[in-house]
Amino acid sequence: MTDNDLMQRSPHLIRRHRNGKIGRAIFFLSTTIGLVALIVLILSIINQSMGLVIVRYTVEPATLSDKPLEDLESTELSAILTQRLKPSRLRTIERDTPLATLSRTQLYNLVMEEIVVPKVQKSFHLDESLFQRAKIEQIASEEYPGAHITFRSWINWNFIVGSLSKSPEIAGIRTALMGSLWIILITIVVAFPIGVGAAIYLEEYASSSSRINRIIQTNIDNLAGVPSIVYGILGLAIFVRSLGDLTQGRTVISAGLTMALLILPILIINAQEAIRAVPNSLRQASYGLGATQWQTIWHHVLPYALPGILTGTILSISRAFGETAPLILVGASSFINKDPSSLFSRFTVLPIQIYNWTSRPQDTFRNIAAAAIIILILTLLTLNAVAILLRNRFSKRV
Amino acid sequence: MTRQTLERQIHHIQDEVLLLGSMIEQAMLKAVSSLKCRDIAEARRIYHADQLINEKRYAIENAILILIATQQPMAHDLRILAAMLEVITELERMGDYAKGIARVTIRLENIEIPIPTQEFDRMAELSVSMLHRALSAFVTENPNLAAAIPAEDDEVDELYNRVYLNVVNAMIANPQIIDHANLLLWVAHNLERMADRVTNICERTVFIATGEVLEIDQSDDETEQDVE
């Protein structure tokens, strides 16, 4: 061996280093593809959630008042309503909620819904709106003479607080959000104690030699992999039909219980993992000092595992929040306009709305589907962010 | 400070070594005085007490081995223990010298013979004093003190030579006492050897402190006149 051997790379070594570079490029590319997919997905959704629309009004707003409608006072708006609405329709509205009690925004919405009634003739994606404005104007003038071109963000406050509607222009997702909220609440209340309890049982009490415990464990593991639609079938068969007398069929409670069953295995497994991550030495220390089993669990195991359990719970909840298929089976109605108000209300949820709107052929429904997706994803991101924060705190402590 | 156990045990053994040393000092002083007074009973006691000295020596040796086996002493600790092994061997041998003197006393029972008491006393005194200081230098690990002691051996040698000459002259003058007078030579020899042994202990003390075996120039055998 000479000094040179250290520096001079043999052809063999040069080839090895080159292969290394190629491999690295391939792996990097694959990762990039994943990233690109995510970006494209987000962009394509944003792309469809806003853009130019060609609108035509049943009654031109300009004919209602000199000023733009947005600037009118409540009194002026009520005046327009009382003037222009059919008396029968006015009576119906007055019966529900007297005009006098309504805020300015609500009055404005009423005017828009009942009198102006904008009809979106055609909507365009954001990219088209930005780069092909001329073509759009040409289409508008050729195909929809007299219609207006305006920029519309399908995602707006009215969309969030508005109730469902058959027309995409004025449809909102409040009912769906309320439905989701109800179901999630029921799911947590049912699944969290049972899930954590089962996890404690399996990790702390169950001896792995006992048959029943082994069965429970494998069973939970397998349940976690059962497709969600099968849970839907189960919920349909049990909560909707067999227990129909108690649950009154396709109601919030049926859906909540179904969801609870769905996330239970995930919740248990996450909680088990969190409990398993508690060092055994901690338990031994506690027992070694003459503590009982429950003292050990309550004072040492649970506090230590809690952040992990909460993280797991939040992740399961976010799973439940986005779940669609089982609720189709349990019978989320695609159209109701009454917010759920009790365990036995009929309901819809956000993903179901997205599903329904997407399945419609009209572009405008796809636009509001995109808007709903953005709301959904933002909610989930928030939930996940909380989970990540928790996990970070957790991992710092250890 | 860690290693308390090891330190405690080393101290304990050092104490035992000092104890052994004082047993020997006692034995030697008493042996010489019993010879002087022709106290046969005392001589017998000393003769038998040597057994105790031997036992103590083996007990200490055993304790040192146990300490080496169980405490894994290193470096300085190990040097102390190894030195102690050597020191107790020397001490035991000194015990034998005391026993030898006691035996002479016993064998000289009823035998008229002039004993050079003055020199014997002085020799015993000197070597015991050397031993005493050597052992304190040893346990306090004072190499300077230890290095100063061997020089005193010269006086012991001097005394020995004086006894030797006297006894040989007495023998020449009166050949009948040769057999018994020879015993007195033994006594002187033993006392002189004891001082020699002390110098070994001093050497060891230097060894503990420095880790080097420094052979102090010494006369290694009984006759002091240089051969070369």
Place this chain on the structure above:
Amino acid sequence: MTRQTLERQIHHIQDEVLLLGSMIEQAMLKAVSSLKCRDIAEARRIYHADQLINEKRYAIENAILILIATQQPMAHDLRILAAMLEVITELERMGDYAKGIARVTIRLENIEIPIPTQEFDRMAELSVSMLHRALSAFVTENPNLAAAIPAEDDEVDELYNRVYLNVVNAMIANPQIIDHANLLLWVAHNLERMADRVTNICERTVFIATGEVLEIDQSDDETEQDVE
């Protein structure tokens, strides 16, 4: 089998001990023969060669300490090493005896005196043979062989007594030679002591094998007549 290093090093030290032993055997045989032939030059060589023996002894001792410090020997291994520490001390002392005899030869240069060659030869032969066998018993860890050797000491004691009587008688007959004849008593004494030392080695051999210090009944000092 693990601990090859330790075993190799123990064997190495054992070899060194045997080597030291044979140096001493040589020194002793040559010392006696040079006394017989009045070969002063040879005696001088032996006298100075003692320094080599001392050095070898210290080298071995150092090696043993290093082995104890570095290899953490336990139980049997430790007993062997501890025993070797003792054995080399004994051997060094035997070396001193050979040196002592050589010194006598040197001091008897040009001095006419009848030397009891026959007994000396026999004593040297006997003790050297005892030493030789004791050392092989030691390194082969044969307690039976070792236990048999001390009995032979009796013959050496017997010879010593004979020499003693002869020399004392000669001294009585001719008091002028007392000073020099005494030197011959030293020689006999040294030879007899050597045999005693060998019995110590045998004791140690038994210790290694059994872990117990068995004091073989032995005469601990120079004069063989029992005092009690």
Place this chain on the structure above:
Amino acid sequence: MEQEMFRPTQQTQAISPFDVHASSALIANLRKRPRWGERFIQGFLFFCGAVSILTTLGIVFELGKESLLFFQTPEVNLIEFLTGTKWQPTIGEFGVLPLVNATLMTTLVAMLVALPLGLAAAIYLSEYASPKARGFLKPILEILAGIPTVVYGYFALTFMTPLLRTILGSETVQIYNTFSAGLVMGIMILPLVCSMSEDALNAVPRALREAAYGMGATKLETALQVVVPAALSGIIAAFILAISRAVGETMIVALAAGSGPNFTFNPFKAAETMTGYIARISGGDVGYDTPDYNSIFAIGLLLFTITLALNILSRKLSARFREVYE
């Protein structure tokens, strides 16, 4: 001296009167006392565990019961069900193969996307990416994994399909087609494969990599020849789980693959999968106890069986994988 006499055994039994007293108090102290609170808690926790058993029993019982009803319908028999290539309940044709076939096609396409890309990305993340890059990329992939499937369905229908039609021509690619559904499903499953494989790769001890580097291996050699084989069973488990996910996936196919069973091997044509069929039938207004309605239970049972088998297989593999390094 530290030497002590070792006490002979015989002396043990001697206990003085004083100590008999002392130890009897102590023994009383040692005596068991009932802890009812603990008992009750344990009982409740056991119940919690048992809920999962009830769930499974519920699934098996309900699916079995209703399937039985389905198979009792005169038009239906098991052999035909499993071998028939036509599914037209209106004319009494109940052959499940078109549905199965569509499921397999979407799955196949999805796997062709997800497995290689997922594994390669996993290798990149665990072996190449700097801790910083990894800390940034991994959460992004987790976001991808957390997006609800209905969103992917939307994406397939409103983006992927139009894109395919632009590239391949709208004659070849129908508005609803299994290819687009499969492709998007692949993207959806990619993070799962990536994340699970990355976990498996990460579980390979650092020591193993160091061993390889220490022998003069390059990074690629270490990654492909040491780390991946060591994590293989974990990776395979991820793959199988991915397949199971694809088979059970509903919303993407319900939105993008088409409604209406169609026995075709052309991925650009519409075809309905098992899950899609279930979703469509149950979402519609088919009355209870019609053969149509009951058929969703039979298909559900089939789906359940397939995914269960896959899951068990995957779990077996990853259990084996866990044993290797502890």
Place this chain on the structure above:
Amino acid sequence: MTETPFPNNAYAIELRNVDIFYGNFRAVKDINLQIEPRKITAIIGPSGCGKSTVIRCFNRMNDLVPSAHLNGEILFHGKNIYDPDVDPVQVRRLIGMVFQKPNPFPKSIYENIAWGARVNGYRGNMDDLVEQSLRQAALWDEVKDTLKKSALALSGGQQQRLCIARTLAVRPEIILMDEPCSALDPIATLKIEDLMRELSTQYTIIIVTHNMQQAARASDFTAFFTMDTDRAGIMVEYGPTSQIFTRPKDKRTEDYITGRFG
């Protein structure tokens, strides 16, 4: 020395014909062992010979392994602690345990010590108890100003002494230690050994160790275990440490002690 809970000549704890099984596998067989009160007894032996198994039976810690069970008797104050009417929770209070890796609770130093005493119904002045336990464990001076800080911030050796202090706070009679120093560096190890020596004036200490030298250094008695042909652990020799390490009686002990094997 404090009050003497043991009559002279009585053992602190005694194993009679103990076999320990994991399922059908007999991990340890036919152990007879008498532990001297207020002495340090070390258990040594090759890996897997059942040392941990045995020491964990002294306070029924093996109850936590579902498959484990035991034949024979373990006498503590003349009572077999494996009798069905004995409460393992009580046993563990009287026979404390310190583990291989320091395992303080993720709480403050103070709480680490107070907790055990509190669950065991201690009603006295907690501050005093904490101080006293920490002093006994030779840790007080190092932590007296940081009692409120997390125990996890301590060094390994300090953590282990904290674990000992925590055990002392529930006033056990016997302290079991399963390789208490195997996670510590040599200096921390020697500190713990010194501490054990201190504690042995008041407590009976049983220590399992992989480290022969540690057993040699730190114990008064040593039990050597090894594996029989059927892989069951057996006790080969038991005696004063000084004898075991210089003159073992059994060839197997000698071979193990000197680093040779079988």
Place this chain on the structure above:
Amino acid sequence: MTETPFPNNAYAIELRNVDIFYGNFRAVKDINLQIEPRKITAIIGPSGCGKSTVIRCFNRMNDLVPSAHLNGEILFHGKNIYDPDVDPVQVRRLIGMVFQKPNPFPKSIYENIAWGARVNGYRGNMDDLVEQSLRQAALWDEVKDTLKKSALALSGGQQQRLCIARTLAVRPEIILMDEPCSALDPIATLKIEDLMRELSTQYTIIIVTHNMQQAARASDFTAFFTMDTDRAGIMVEYGPTSQIFTRPKDKRTEDYITGRFG
């Protein structure tokens, strides 16, 4: 003894004024160390004094820690291995490493050994190489009939010898070992030490160990490291093992060796 790649009086490897940093933290400072060829050199010292840091620099293993960098020179055959034109892959082939925990690849015994040789472009008879390496590592007799079995089925000690055999198969000149026995029982440890002694006739061995006794038993030279006031590791003393353990020159060495500290 085989051919001599070193001229007489040359060092196997030499550190000159080496400082090692993790980010801004100087973990080790101003090390000058000459390793004797075909001898066993042990590095000992308290935890955290930088032993692992130093040994991992001998074959640029610390390159894998992004924050690590080094000042000074490490000369190997007169060439500074940290020169920019040196290929770390090449360095690691010539300077092999054995780690704290046995880390065989989860492949067959045969493949474990063959793999390294193969990636390094070995073209000879692989069976011979495997056999030879296993023989050198004193493992052949134990595994010759089970070469196709998984290496993970071996015991800890056997695994560690396999790792050594695997390193030997790529024909290094120097073998680095970072606490190679800390996961092994005493007997397996002694076996590895015997093996190291065998190998030292052909290879230069550098071993980091926490276990002072091991350094004493198994090495020819010992370097004692400790931490300076600024927490940087420094080398206090370096010399023949027999001297370090009987007559250390530095008080700090003496204190460490005898189990007392500062």
